[in-house]
Amino acid sequence: MYSNKFSRLMFGQFNLKPTSVCTAVWTAAGRRGFSWTAVCKQRTLWMRRGACLQMERRDELRHTGARSVSQSTVDPAELRRFQLLANKWWDEQGDFAALHAMNDLRVPFVRDNLLNVHRAHHLGKPLAGLRIMDVGCGGGLLTEPLGRLGANVLGIDPVEDSINIAQLHSSHDPDLTDSVSYRACTLEELSGVEEGEQGRGMFDAIVASEVVEHLADLETFAFCCNSVLKPGGSLFITTINKTNLSYALAIVVAEQLLRIVPRGTHDWEKFITPEELERLLESNGFSVQSVQGMMYNPMSGAWSWTNSTAINYALHAVKQSDEASDSIFHPEDHATATHN
Numbered sequence: 001m002y003s004n005k006f007s008r009l010m011f012g013q014f015n016l017k018p019t020s021v022c023t024a025v026w027t028a029a030g031r032r033g034f035s036w037t038a039v040c041k042q043r044t045l046w047m048r049r050g051a052c053l054q055m056e057r058r059d060e061l062r063h064t065g066a067r068s069v070s071q072s073t074v075d076p077a078e079l080r081r082f083q084l085l086a087n088k089w090w091d092e093q094g095d096f097a098a099l100h101a102m103n104d105l106r107v108p109f110v111r112d113n114l115l116n117v118h119r120a121h122h123l124g125k126p127l128a129g130l131r132i133m134d135v136g137c138g139g140g141l142l143t144e145p146l147g148r149l150g151a152n153v154l155g156i157d158p159v160e161d162s163i164n165i166a167q168l169h170s171s172h173d174p175d176l177t178d179s180v181s182y183r184a185c186t187l188e189e190l191s192g193v194e195e196g197e198q199g200r201g202m203f204d205a206i207v208a209s210e211v212v213e214h215l216a217d218l219e220t221f222a223f224c225c226n227s228v229l230k231p232g233g234s235l236f237i238t239t240i241n242k243t244n245l246s247y248a249l250a251i252v253v254a255e256q257l258l259r260i261v262p263r264g265t266h267d268w269e270k271f272i273t274p275e276e277l278e279r280l281l282e283s284n285g286f287s288v289q290s291v292q293g294m295m296y297n298p299m300s301g302a303w304s305w306t307n308s309t310a311i312n313y314a315l316h317a318v319k320q321s322d323e324a325s326d327s328i329f330h331p332e333d334h335a336t337a338t339h340n
């Protein structure tokens with residue numbers, strides 16, 4: 001799914017000018033009886049349907065006043081898919097090759113943004129003293145390097161087999177014994193835990209890298225992120241934009257035309273634009289600090305930063321202080337209000 005073969009389509013075409021991308025996609029599509037116009041039309045219909053669903057959902061929230069943490073972020077179909085891939089996490093040339101390579105960007109992205117806020121006191125371990133939660137950690141590809149930078153990192157993932165692999169892999173490095181731990185659970189399970197070792201308000205940062213596009217409910221995700229972070233804590237997200245290009249490459253070409261990815265691997269409906277993500281986070285008590293485009297070069301197998309967020313992007317947001325987020329609605333307030 002994240003192999004070089006897939007990435008070549010998913011990310012690689014991005015190196016071409018948009019027109020050549022469109023031409024390539026159009027040509028490929030045309031051969032299979034699709035047209036670029038049809039692709040765009042279908043995507044527009046999806047967008048309209050998505051917008052209607054979102055409006056209905058917002059209306060529902062407004063009427064019930066509820067931002068429910070009882071909703072789950074879990075999409076069982078996604079978990080089944082990752083379950084089947086659980087033994088492939090550490091094959092650097094395999095299905096997750098592009099995620100391995102992405103560490104070159106995302107590790108410094110997290111480190112440098114955290115160091116802007118927290119001064120480093122430990123040479124060689126710049127993140128020492130910080131607690132980070134890696135949500136949807138999979139096999140621990142990002143958890144481990146953050147642990148090596150000195151942070152105390154908790155990796156969580158609902159797929160137990162992935163967590164077992166992550167635990168086994170990190171156990172081979174004595175340097176990680178004290179800094180990295182894993183738990184098979186969801187974010188909402190942890191955010192329900194009262195303040196304590198792993199509960200609410202305990203983390204300096206959350207990373208959710210290539211995860212939000214696999215979740216069932218982003219509102220719940222954002223709410224729970226706020227709940228487990230300390231005020232001023234950082235949220236780092238990397239994900240796929242919801243554009244014509246991402247639709248064409250991830251869905252039409254990769255899944256429907258070339259079938260190098262099983263149909264249904266990515267649900268374009270679940271992709272999110274930086275603007276939508278920013279709105280969602282701001283309505284959940286975050287202030288977005290930066291959004292940066294990322295691109296993958298399939299020839300070199302390397303990622304680099306780019307000004308365009310058309311396909312992949314990284315976002316850094318900060319949880320606002322309690323006073324600033326007093327206007328945010330909390331489910332307990334609703335319970336109190338309705339009981340009075």
Ligand SMILES: C[S@@+](CC[C@H](N)C(=O)[O-])C[C@H]1O[C@@H](n2cnc3c(N)ncnc32)[C@H](O)[C@@H]1O
Nearest residue numbers: 073074082099136137138141159209210211214
């Ligand atoms: C594309 S992988 C990314 C893994 C890891 N973040 C990385 O970049 O190496 C997506 C991960 O999200 C996990 N996931 C799916 N649904 C989730 C949920 N509701 N909560 C937390 N993680 C979830 C999957 O099990 C999978 O490990």
